[in-house]
Amino acid sequence: MKDAQALDLKPGQSTELLKELHILTREGRINQDSRRKLKQVTHLYQFIEKLLVELPESPSGPTLADHGAGKSYLGFLLYDLYFRPRGTGHIYGIETRAELVERSRALAQRLGFERMSFLHLSAADAAGSSELPERIDVVTALHACDTATDDAIAFGLRKQARCMVLVPCCQAEVAACLRQTKALALARTPLSELWRHPLHTREMGSQLTNVLRCLYLEAMGYQVTVTELVGWEHSMKNELILARATAQRKRSAAERLRALLAEFGLQALEAERFPGLPQSAV
Ligand SMILES: C[S@@+](CC[C@H](N)C(=O)[O-])C[C@H]1O[C@@H](n2cnc3c(N)ncnc32)[C@H](O)[C@@H]1O
Numbered sequence: 001m002k003d004a005q006a007l008d009l010k011p012g013q014s015t016e017l018l019k020e021l022h023i024l025t026r027e028g029r030i031n032q033d034s035r036r037k038l039k040q041v042t043h044l045y046q047f048i049e050k051l052l053v054e055l056p057e058s059p060s061g062p063t064l065a066d067h068g069a070g071k072s073y074l075g076f077l078l079y080d081l082y083f084r085p086r087g088t089g090h091i092y093g094i095e096t097r098a099e100l101v102e103r104s105r106a107l108a109q110r111l112g113f114e115r116m117s118f119l120h121l122s123a124a125d126a127a128g129s130s131e132l133p134e135r136i137d138v139v140t141a142l143h144a145c146d147t148a149t150d151d152a153i154a155f156g157l158r159k160q161a162r163c164m165v166l167v168p169c170c171q172a173e174v175a176a177c178l179r180q181t182k183a184l185a186l187a188r189t190p191l192s193e194l195w196r197h198p199l200h201t202r203e204m205g206s207q208l209t210n211v212l213r214c215l216y217l218e219a220m221g222y223q224v225t226v227t228e229l230v231g232w233e234h235s236m237k238n239e240l241i242l243a244r245a246t247a248q249r250k251r252s253a254a255e256r257l258r259a260l261l262a263e264f265g266l267q268a269l270e271a272e273r274f275p276g277l278p279q280s281a282v
Pocket residue numbers: 067068069070071072073074094095096097100121122123124141142143144145147148151169
C-alpha cells in the first residue's frame with residue numbers, strides 16, 4: 001500500500017471524504033481495490049469540470065443529476081471539488097438500491113454536504129418525480145446498468161439538460177433483438193456475419209447501442225463527442241459520450257438513426273427508446 005501523497009490529490013480535496021469512501025484507509029493509506037475507481041472518477045471529473053465552468057451563471061448555481069449513482073463516488077467527488085468550494089449548486093444521486101441511497105445520505109450528512117440529495121428512484125422514474133427540479137443542467141451516468149443510460153438520456157431531454165456525460169455499461173436490449181432476427185439477417189446481407197457468433201452479437205449489440213444513442217442525441221439537439229475514458233487496464237467499459245445542447249436538431253441524424261434501425265431489423269425500438277425524433281424531410 002502506498003500513502004495518500006501518491007494519489008496526486010487536488011488542492012483542498014478532502015482526505016476525510018476519501019476515507020469515508022474507503023479509497024483511503026483510516027491511516028491514510030491507499031486501498032488498492034478502490035484506486036481504479038478513484039482514477040476513473042477523477043478523470044471523469046476533469047471532463048465535467050470543463051462543462052460546469054461553461055454553464056451560464058445562475059444565483060442558485062448548477063444542478064447535476066447522477067443516474068445509477070451506486071456509492072456516489074462521482075457525486076461526492078464533484079461536490080467536494082466543485083460545488084462545496086463555490087457554495088452553490090445541487091447534486092442529485094439517483095439509485096435503485098435502497099441501502100446505497102441510505103448510506104450516501106448518511107455520509108453527506110456526516111460531511112455536511114448539504115446540497116446533495118439521494119433519491120431512491122429508477123432512472124426511468126426520475127424524470128416524473130417531484131423530488132427533482134423542472135430543469136437539470138448536467139446529467140451524468142457512469143456505468144449505469146443496461147438501459148439505465150437510455151433512461152438517463154430521456155431524463156436529460158425532458159429536463160432540457162445543457163450537457164450529458166455518459167459512460168455506458170453492459171447493454172443487452174439491442175443484442176437480444178439482433179439475436180431474434182439473426183436468421184433473417186444472415187439470409188439477407190453478408191454484413192450479418194458481424195454478429196453471427198454469440199460473442200459478436202453481444203459486442204455488436206453494444207457498439208450499435210452507443211451509435212444509436214449518439215445519433216439520437218444529435219437528432220434531439222446535442223453536439224456529441226465520443227472518446228475514451230481511461231486506458232483499458234482501468235475499465236472494460238470505457239466509452240465516454242459527451243453531449244452538449246445546441247439549438248439545432250439534426251434531421252440527418254434522425255434519418256440515419258431510422259435507416260440503421262431498419263437495416264438491423266430494430267424498428268420496434270424507435271417508439272420506446274427514441275421518441276420525439278424529428279420527421280424525415282419529404
Ligand atoms: C455498475 S454500478 C455503477 C455505480 C456508480 N455510477 C459508479 O460508477 O461507481 C451501477 C449502479 O446503477 C444502479 N442501477 C441499475 N439500474 C438502475 C436504474 N434503472 N436506475 C437507477 N439506478 C440503477 C445499480 O444499483 C448500481 O448501483
